[in-house]
Amino acid sequence: MADVIKVADSSEMTLETVRDSLIREEDTIIFSLIERAKYPINVGAYDKTKTAIPECSDSLVEFIIKETEAAQAKCGRYENPEEHPFFPDGLPTSLVPAFNFPKILHPAAASINVNSTLWEVYFAQLLPLITVPGDDGNYASTAVSDLACLQALSRRIHYGKFVAEVKFKESPQEYEPAIRSQDRDALMKLLTFESVEERVKRRVAKKTMLFGQEVSLNDNCDEKKLKIDPAVVSRLYEEWVMPLTKLVEVEYLLRRLD
Numbered sequence: 001m002a003d004v005i006k007v008a009d010s011s012e013m014t015l016e017t018v019r020d021s022l023i024r025e026e027d028t029i030i031f032s033l034i035e036r037a038k039y040p041i042n043v044g045a046y047d048k049t050k051t052a053i054p055e056c057s058d059s060l061v062e063f064i065i066k067e068t069e070a071a072q073a074k075c076g077r078y079e080n081p082e083e084h085p086f087f088p089d090g091l092p093t094s095l096v097p098a099f100n101f102p103k104i105l106h107p108a109a110a111s112i113n114v115n116s117t118l119w120e121v122y123f124a125q126l127l128p129l130i131t132v133p134g135d136d137g138n139y140a141s142t143a144v145s146d147l148a149c150l151q152a153l154s155r156r157i158h159y160g161k162f163v164a165e166v167k168f169k170e171s172p173q174e175y176e177p178a179i180r181s182q183d184r185d186a187l188m189k190l191l192t193f194e195s196v197e198e199r200v201k202r203r204v205a206k207k208t209m210l211f212g213q214e215v216s217l218n219d220n221c222d223e224k225k226l227k228i229d230p231a232v233v234s235r236l237y238e239e240w241v242m243p244l245t246k247l248v249e250v251e252y253l254l255r256r257l258d
């Protein structure tokens with residue numbers, strides 16, 4: 001039987017355990033991208049003039065995401081410091097009993113949310129790379145798939161807060177001068193590990209190859225039938241996922257001594 005999943009408290013969190021969480025989140029991200037790639041780009045889901053829902057001036061994707069976030073907020077999703085809404089304004093409060101999440105982060109963490117940047121990047125740059133042109137009318141399913149991708153990416157990127165906290169705790173004397181002088185470049189240099197980033201890029205490409213292949217009983221993986229291109233996922237990580245994670249790390253560290 002699988003081990004029971006244990007919630008880490010601050011004393012148990014190490015750079016290794018936070019990196020393990022990022023590695024696990026890769027699976028969720030890649031599977032969600034594969035699901036989204038099942039549909040063509042379906043621009044109708046993003047066109048504000050095509051929604052046709054009375055009194056709604058949003059696109060279908062905005063409508064579905066706002067409504068879903070409202071329902072999830074009532075169920076306590078955003079009480080978890082790992083979760084960040086895309087439309088935080090006017091979200092209903094949680095209706096369920098509060099869970100006592102371990103207090104690991106500095107309170108200033110709550111003010112950091114880079115989802116508006118992720119939203120821009122996802123629709124303008126990332127989506128055209130993983131979908132084919134076309135319109136099959138499956139707008140609602142497409143929008144639900146987008147939400148799964150966005151939530152998985154957002155969780156990964158904002159996990160940068162925990163990564164930064166662990167790095168700070170492991171060597172406060174290295175980080176404190178750069179925090180006191182609010183030196184973004186120095187912080188970025190301190191928290192960057194190029195060899196780790198190289199391994200991330202190679203691993204996500206390999207996972208995409210494994211998760212996205214056609215499974216046949218008699219032959220090996222046919223690379224021509226991969227559901228998404230491993231090089232594209234590696235590029236997504238290099239150009240957007242890791243830079244946004246590091247942006248969250250820097251933003252967190254800048255406020256770490258407030």
Ligand SMILES: C=C(O[C@@H]1C=C(C(=O)O)C=C[C@H]1O)C(=O)O
Nearest residue numbers: 163191192193196197200242245
């Ligand atoms: C997340 C970390 O910080 C940075 C960002 C990385 C990433 O987004 O995968 C990897 C290495 C670091 O340059 C880390 O050190 O693990």
